[in-house]
Amino acid sequence: MDPALRAADLRALLHQHAHRYYVLDDPQIPDAEYDRLFQELQALEDAHPALRTADSPTQRVLGRVLDGFVPVRHQVPMLSIRTETDTTAAGAEAFDARVRRELELPTDAPALAYACELKFDGLAIGLRYEQGVLVQAATRGDGETGEDVTQNIRTIGQIPLRLQGKAPPVLEVRGEVYMRRDHFEHLNERQREKGEKTYINPRNTAAGAVRQLDPAITAERPLSFFAYGLGDVQGWARPATHSATLDALADFGLPVCADRAVVEGAAGLVDFHRRMGDKRDALPFDIDGVVYKVDRIELQQRLGFVTREPRWAVAHKYPAQEQLTLLRGIEVQVGRTGKITPVAKLEPVFVGGTTVSNATLHNLFELRRKGVRVGDQVIVRRAGDVIPEVVGRVPGARPVYVPNFRMPTVCPVCGSQVLREKGGIDHRCTGGLFCAAQRKQALLHFAGRRAMDIEGLGDKLVDQLVDGGLIRTLPELYTLGLAKLAALDRMADKSAANLLAALDKSRQTTLARFLYSLGIRQVGEATAKDLARHFGALDRVMDASLDQLQQVVDVGPVVAQSIRHFFEQPHNREVVEQLRAAGVHWDEHEGSDIANTPQPLAGQTLVLTGTLPTLTRDQAKALIESAGGKVAGSVSKKTQHVVAGAEAGSKLDRARELGVNVLDEAGLLALLQPAPDDTH
Numbered sequence: 001m002d003p004a005l006r007a008a009d010l011r012a013l014l015h016q017h018a019h020r021y022y023v024l025d026d027p028q029i030p031d032a033e034y035d036r037l038f039q040e041l042q043a044l045e046d047a048h049p050a051l052r053t054a055d056s057p058t059q060r061v062l063g064r065v066l067d068g069f070v071p072v073r074h075q076v077p078m079l080s081i082r083t084e085t086d087t088t089a090a091g092a093e094a095f096d097a098r099v100r101r102e103l104e105l106p107t108d109a110p111a112l113a114y115a116c117e118l119k120f121d122g123l124a125i126g127l128r129y130e131q132g133v134l135v136q137a138a139t140r141g142d143g144e145t146g147e148d149v150t151q152n153i154r155t156i157g158q159i160p161l162r163l164q165g166k167a168p169p170v171l172e173v174r175g176e177v178y179m180r181r182d183h184f185e186h187l188n189e190r191q192r193e194k195g196e197k198t199y200i201n202p203r204n205t206a207a208g209a210v211r212q213l214d215p216a217i218t219a220e221r222p223l224s225f226f227a228y229g230l231g232d233v234q235g236w237a238r239p240a241t242h243s244a245t246l247d248a249l250a251d252f253g254l255p256v257c258a259d260r261a262v263v264e265g266a267a268g269l270v271d272f273h274r275r276m277g278d279k280r281d282a283l284p285f286d287i288d289g290v291v292y293k294v295d296r297i298e299l300q301q302r303l304g305f306v307t308r309e310p311r312w313a314v315a316h317k318y319p320a321q322e323q324l325t326l327l328r329g330i331e332v333q334v335g336r337t338g339k340i341t342p343v344a345k346l347e348p349v350f351v352g353g354t355t356v357s358n359a360t361l362h363n364l365f366e367l368r369r370k371g372v373r374v375g376d377q378v379i380v381r382r383a384g385d386v387i388p389e390v391v392g393r394v395p396g397a398r399p400v401y402v403p404n405f406r407m408p409t410v411c412p413v414c415g416s417q418v419l420r421e422k423g424g425i426d427h428r429c430t431g432g433l434f435c436a437a438q439r440k441q442a443l444l445h446f447a448g449r450r451a452m453d454i455e456g457l458g459d460k461l462v463d464q465l466v467d468g469g470l471i472r473t474l475p476e477l478y479t480l481g482l483a484k485l486a487a488l489d490r491m492a493d494k495s496a497a498n499l500l501a502a503l504d505k506s507r508q509t510t511l512a513r514f515l516y517s518l519g520i521r522q523v524g525e526a527t528a529k530d531l532a533r534h535f536g537a538l539d540r541v542m543d544a545s546l547d548q549l550q551q552v553v554d555v556g557p558v559v560a561q562s563i564r565h566f567f568e569q570p571h572n573r574e575v576v577e578q579l580r581a582a583g584v585h586w587d588e589h590e591g592s593d594i595a596n597t598p599q600p601l602a603g604q605t606l607v608l609t610g611t612l613p614t615l616t617r618d619q620a621k622a623l624i625e626s627a628g629g630k631v632a633g634s635v636s637k638k639t640q641h642v643v644a645g646a647e648a649g650s651k652l653d654r655a656r657e658l659g660v661n662v663l664d665e666a667g668l669l670a671l672l673q674p675a676p677d678d679t680h
């Protein structure tokens with residue numbers, strides 16, 4: 001293609017995408033794709049300097065002030081940093097070499113000290129503090145002029161409205177507003193439950209939230225902040241190094257990321273890049289690279305700037321967490337609870353550090369809303385330990401007609417009917433444990449590390465056991481014999497013996513693990529632990545009423561209902577009995593509230609009224625419950641005691657009417673003392 005035509009095409013494309021990205025906060029292509037187009041244009045312009053037009057996106061910093069916000073002129077321009085896209089060690093070495101050359105250091109000069117930080121993936125913000133008070137917050141805009149977003153920024157709890165300690169007359173803090181990955185997932189989970197549009201990634205969601213005209217909307221989005229530098233400063237002798245500056249900012253009460261280090265020379269940079277790369281998935285937020293800054297401010301000043309980028313800093317990237325690829329097909333997967341998830345079959349693509357060929361499309365509604373069809377170019381995101389997902393498609397006409405995806409009406413695994421609950425979002429296979437897919441998932445869950453922890457019982461073996469008809473129910477696991485196992489394809493005698501040993505070992509467990517392993521809907525690890533702690537014995541959980549279940553911390557009506565429903569099914573009770581008969585056991589009461597605290601109020605109902613002299617209502621309730629008692633909202637004949645404090649109202653009258661015992665706080669505390677025969 002004619003380079004002039006290609007350059008014009010690239011300019012138009014980049015302008016279009018930059019507008020969507022910077023102005024509308026609604027990008028259509030992943031950053032990595034934008035970078036590729038940008039670099040292609042840069043290369044073309046380098047090869048043919050005549051093609052470098054004044055309006056080329058390579059020639060100016062992008063971004064525009066939105067109509068609704070008041071423009072803010074930055075006292076000190078908000079610069080960007082040069083990006084090193086070579087994600088290998090060479091990227092760090094090139095930066096160190098460049099800095100040393102520009103400082104005209106002799107080759108044998110000692111290694112330079114660098115401040116290394118994470119490159120947060122959010123939105124740059126300048127926070128202006130005058131006499132320690134936050135007076136203005138502004139976005140970067142085009143670097144010279146940004147937008148006044150003070151109202152919105154004030155809704156971010158992490159940002160101090162007043163600095164701690166002896167604050168200078170003027171201190172402008174620069175940093176990044178971002179959204180944690182768990183907050184983002186939670187937000188999307190809620191959107192999904194409501195059947196509403198999900199957000200694409202934490203970065204755009206954070207940026208969108210900051211630029212809301214209505215601060216009430218910003219306040220609903222969980223945003224966070226990290227400080228990473230300074231803008232305008234007056235009346236403060238700033239520290240001599242960047243790292244000490246960040247320490248000072250932390251002392252002023254600003255959030256500064258702990259994952260930073262001062263390192264020496266290129267080797268130190270390479271090491272930091274590698275260490276943070278290893279840690280990337282485990283961080284609670286997205287980063288797209290690390291940032292190296294020459295630590296000594298005096299050296300920074302000597303290095304100065306090229307166009308709008310400091311020579312003393314560089315962003316060293318990691319592999320992108322979003323990529324474009326071809327959607328080859330859509331299949332469905334049947335989960336443990338029968339939920340049918342559409343799964344994208346992709347042209348394999350390297351994203352977030354691994355090659356991805358499957359990604360979730362969550363549910364039919366989301367798939368429809370994103371409008372993806374087989375043959376589309378789609379955006380795949382893989383960040384942290386979140387499963388890869390398709391977040392959207394690249395808009396554009398399809399060359400041929402492609403029919404829309406339809407949910408199967410019968411389960412592709414067991415042929416049972418597929419249904420969607422009225423008003424619900426998810427489609428489910430109604431086959432239950434008749435469905436081999438659900439059985440397999442149930443087995444895998446049961447055997448999981450956090451459940452019964454049966455080492456060696458993985459995907460492949462479960463497939464063989466279920467497909468070969470060796471196992472139909474969970475308890476049958478414990479009836480497997482060496483002969484049956486060793487007859488399986490590719491199963492050596494030794495592995496069969498190992499599996500049997502692992503199964504045997506798993507028989508000794510805890511109530512919490514056992515409850516979790518049953519795979520009751522809504523009962524995750526934490527809830528299983530709470531249930532075990534509260535009830536102490538399996539039979540008490542199985543027979544608990546909805547009310548009793550809701551006495552457990554964090555168990556609401558939905559979770560309680562799900563637990564009741566599970567144990568009301570005769571076949572589930574049978575599974576439990578068979579597992580016990582197979583020798584699965586645990587110490588009842590181990591680690592439970594019941595074992596640890598005597599239960600002087602067991603079976604008694606108390607009512608609280610008025611204000612107690614030292615205990616809050618919640619504290620009193622917790623004390624009563626931990627002593628085995630129950631707190632009710634109204635007085636009846638079934639009430640044993642009414643605990644009355646100052647300004648007790650009608651409940652006290654009612655207690656007198658019914659002749660119910662009335663106590664004050666001291667009386668309650670006395671009641672909580674275990675009876676003499678309770679203490680061993």
Ligand code: IVH
Nearest residue numbers: 079080081117118119120124176228291310
């Ligand atoms: S320093 C003069 N440090 O990356 C240097 N920037 O182009 C000013 N960013 O949008 C930037 N983490 O908001 C710096 N630790 C960090 C950063 C960081 C993220 C963002 C910044 C800007 C872009 C730089």
